[in-house]
Amino acid sequence: MTTTSIVLIVLVAVVALLLIATIAWVARNKRNQRRHVEAGDIRDKAADESHKVGQCEAFADETAAKARVAQAEADAKTAHATGLQHQAQVRRSDAATARDEVNQEFKRADKIDPATQTPETPTQTPETPRAADRKEHQDH
Numbered sequence: 001m002t003t004t005s006i007v008l009i010v011l012v013a014v015v016a017l018l019l020i021a022t023i024a025w026v027a028r029n030k031r032n033q034r035r036h037v038e039a040g041d042i043r044d045k046a047a048d049e050s051h052k053v054g055q056c057e058a059f060a061d062e063t064a065a066k067a068r069v070a071q072a073e074a075d076a077k078t079a080h081a082t083g084l085q086h087q088a089q090v091r092r093s094d095a096a097t098a099r100d101e102v103n104q105e106f107k108r109a110d111k112i113d114p115a116t117q118t119p120e121t122p123t124q125t126p127e128t129p130r131a132a133d134r135k136e137h138q139d140h
Contacts, residue, residue, distance in 0.1 A: 110116040
């Protein structure tokens with residue numbers, strides 16, 4: 001083989017390597033450019049989604065605030081109901097005490113009234129008038 005042939009083969013090999021390197025470089029640049037465009041599209045979509053997510057977060061915050069208000073109102077109503085229950089118990093107790101006092105007064109009146117029934121006769125309930133009371137009302 002002649003020197004010219006060897007030089008020519010080496011030259012063709014170097015040109016082939018340079019051509020392959022150039023093709024690889026161009027392909028890499030195109031791939032990077034495509035990726036850059038794709039990344040831009042992804043960022044645009046993410047920005048749109050970020051806006052939607054922000055609206056969802058605001059709606060969630062608003063709903064949570066409404067829930068806190070509703071809970072506070074419920075707590076206030078519970079406290080009011082508890083107060084009313086306590087008040088009802090106090091009034092019920094006062095009424096029972098007053099009823100006992102009234103019954104005691106009826107018994108005391110029956111003891112000192114000569115026209116009252118004797119203990120052997122059936123006792124009257126506070127709701128039904130005693131015989132003496134009925135007779136008195138009939139006379140009027």
